[in-house]
Amino acid sequence: MHRKQALWMSAVSGCVWAIIALAVSFLVSTPTLGLGLGRAVLGCAGGIIAAPLIGLLMGQVSRIFGYFEEVFLRVIVAGASLYVAMVLFIIASFLTQFVVLNVRLPANPWTSIFGGAAAAFELTCIVLWPLAYLNHTLISRLWVPPLPRSAVIS
DSSP states (O other): OHHHHHHHHHHHHHHHHHHHHHHHHHHHHHHHHOOOHHHHHHHTHHHHHHHHHHHHHHHHHHHHHTTOOOHHHHHHHHHHHHHHHHHHHHHHHHHHHHHTSOOOOOSSHHHHHHHHHHHHHHHHHHHHHHHHHHHHHHHHHHHSOOOOGGGSOO
């Protein structure tokens, strides 16, 4: 039962992170490019579609997150997983733009993908890194099975 609950919460968490990514991309692109919400959604469509799968993958990171006892190591894992999730989100967005919208990929897509993720990470790490840590902490608790009632001391 807890495995299903952890998987569902991981997928839902991925959807929540997609909304956060959409908000960040909208806020970052609006002042410079003057794009509306519809253009931001089209630009992130692939990432939004892939978000539950990215959430499930990050849920597997949360599974091992609970085994780390040092806070510093947990902080590093949360930051690394946040960066990997950003890279996967941007890759999915680029693939959708290329395949569905027939938009040309940048001259060097790998530089754009990893550079974009690095820029987004630097711009938002003060807010998103603690949220990633909290997210991993909450989901890692779902992976731990509860104690049987006979083992609980009254």
